[in-house]
Amino acid sequence: MSKKYHFIAIGGAVMHNLALALLEKGYKVTGSDDEIYEPSRGRLKNAGILPKEKGWFPEKIHNDLDGIILGMHARGDNPELIKAKALGIPIYSFPEFIFNQSKDKKRVVISGSHGKTTITSMILHVLQYLEINFDYLVGAQVEGFDLMVKLSHAPIIIIEGDEYLTSPLDRRPKFFHYHHHILLMSGIAWDHYNVFPTFENYKSQFARLVEMTPEDGTFIYCKEDQHVRNLAVSLDSKRMRKIPYNAHPHSIQNGETILKTSSGTIPIAIFGAHNLQNLQGALEVCKSLGIKENEFYKAISSFKGAAKRQEIIAKSEYSILFRDFAHAPSKLKATVTAVKKQYPARKLIAVQELHTYSSLNKEFVNNYAHTFDEADIAIIYLNPKAVSLKKLELMDEYMLREGFQRDDLMLFTEMEKLKRFLEAQEYHNTNLLLMSSGNYDDMDLKNLKAIINKNHS
Structure with missing residues (x-):
């Protein structure tokens, strides 16, 4: 029998994508929300799972459900959540559910205050170009991909690891839940001032994430970022494989960025020092997954960027x-x-x-x-x-x-x-x-x- 999941706050950008991904997987999906905007609304409607009315309806919660997926937008006193707790139905935050569905996969987490979506998108583009079987979670719409989430029987999953809070019931950063094997960290610059009131508090979240890397795991980090570099230096190097990176060698000619590689020059569509760092980070992740440099370059030349990124x-x-x-x-x-x-x-x-x-x-x-x-x-x-x-x-x-x-x-x-x-x-x-x-x-x-x-x- 196919599993049944109910989404509390189904209208969110990532939440509705997960709902559509589970539907594609053959699961039965229902949901509620007090506001649903485009494009979520149209996509849920086309899939036949747009809630008939706005609001929260405890009667939608019943013992036949295999689980509740709780969005960050919902409050702790949500009536559907209260009923789910009373019935003892398993309640998953978004990241907990992603981990639950990917326990048997190699998990790659892309973290950092900036560049996460672009790096994740680059890796996705390369893997798809090379016809490698993979799952993913990315924070924006990427050209060539219908959804921002894919869950299948693939052996690896690429996850954009966000430091923002998990759910109304769990005030920890999302990225703690993924239990990575390979971790990339692009940089640390104070963000989410309303959640992390001091820069020290914000930095400590990333320090803890790095410490979660297993002994046989890999930590790929941008050495041009002082805070990330300090984290890498402070680690016991015997515990994990550490791979530093900086901006990929390049030149700019008539408004076009050209990569300098061992096998010649390659024009690319993206530009900027930060994106050349992102590209080098993506290359290091791909190499850690067994992809050869020449395969990466062949694929990345057609990458156009993530939505709303330059x-x-x-x-x-x-x-x-x-x-x-x-x-x-x-x-x-x-x-x-x-x-x-x-x-x-x-x-x-x-x-x-x-x-x-x-x-x-x-x-x-x-x-x-x-x-x-x-x-x-x-x-x-x-x-x-x-x-x-x-x-x-x-x-x-x-x-x-x-x-x-x-x-x-x-x-x-x-x-x-x-x-x-x-x-x-x-x-x-x-x-x-x-x-x-x-x-x-x-x-x-x-x-x-x-x-x-x-x-x-």
Whole structure:
């Protein structure tokens, strides 16, 4: 008989992908949520498992269920959760369930404050290109993959290991639950200020993760990151295999990045020092899985990047409109610097939407100092409604200029005014970079795309 699972908070980006993956595996799936947005809504509807009504319904919880999968969005007093506990139904957080389904696999976990999704996507791309059988969990939609989760009988699983909290019942980072054999760590830069109130507390989560590496395991780490390097140095080297990496040797020619390899040069679609680090990290993971360097290079040449990671929305001979997920200080600085270095002769207009609890908090804003230095025009957008929902104080232009250490920083608090300003700019020999983990309040990019696409004179 096929197993039955009920999802509490089925509408989340990763949660609905897991629901669809289990459906594909032949399991019976039900779920509830108080809000479901696109694309989750449409995908669940097409699969026939969209909840009929919004809200929580204890009557959906019964003894025939093999388990409950609990999303981070649900609260501890959720009525469905309370009934599941009363009936003694097994309750799994998302990462616990992934581990439960992959106990017999070789588990590769990609961790770090930045670059996780890109590195995981690169590895997925290479394995798929080489027709190797594998499962995965990745935090964004990747070209060539229908879902963000796959669970099958494959012998290995590639997991993007997030440090954010597991569930309302488990306040530990998700990545503790995967019990890795191979661990990659890209870098440590303070994030999730609302959960990890000090940088020391944040760093300690990564230290504990590294210590969980088994004696015959592998720790692959970016030696260009001081905090990760310190962790590696402090480890007993007899316990595990340690593999350091830094940015892959490369050159930039006419706005194109070229890899330098032992067997010649290879042009690639991605760029930026941070992405060349990501690529080298992905290469080391693939080598640890038995893939030869020449096979990796052949596959990676066709990798276009993960969704919203330096994604090109519009392009002409003289200008490009980029969209990027960058929101934490380290990500913002890396992305701005990468675009400027790739196109040094072009003006760069960079816009950052402050969207997360950390980025909207005046106590944290000093961590953004000098992240915008490479931009010719630096703009902040924030929605006062988002600030009030998080019960924070709205920062003014002066406070942001102090925090970012940039006297000409511009602030917009109305999306329409920002849109009009951007559409009025001259885009000859100019790139526009939009960065956010949000969506600029669904700003319509149609006119901007048209302006940039026709900019051929």
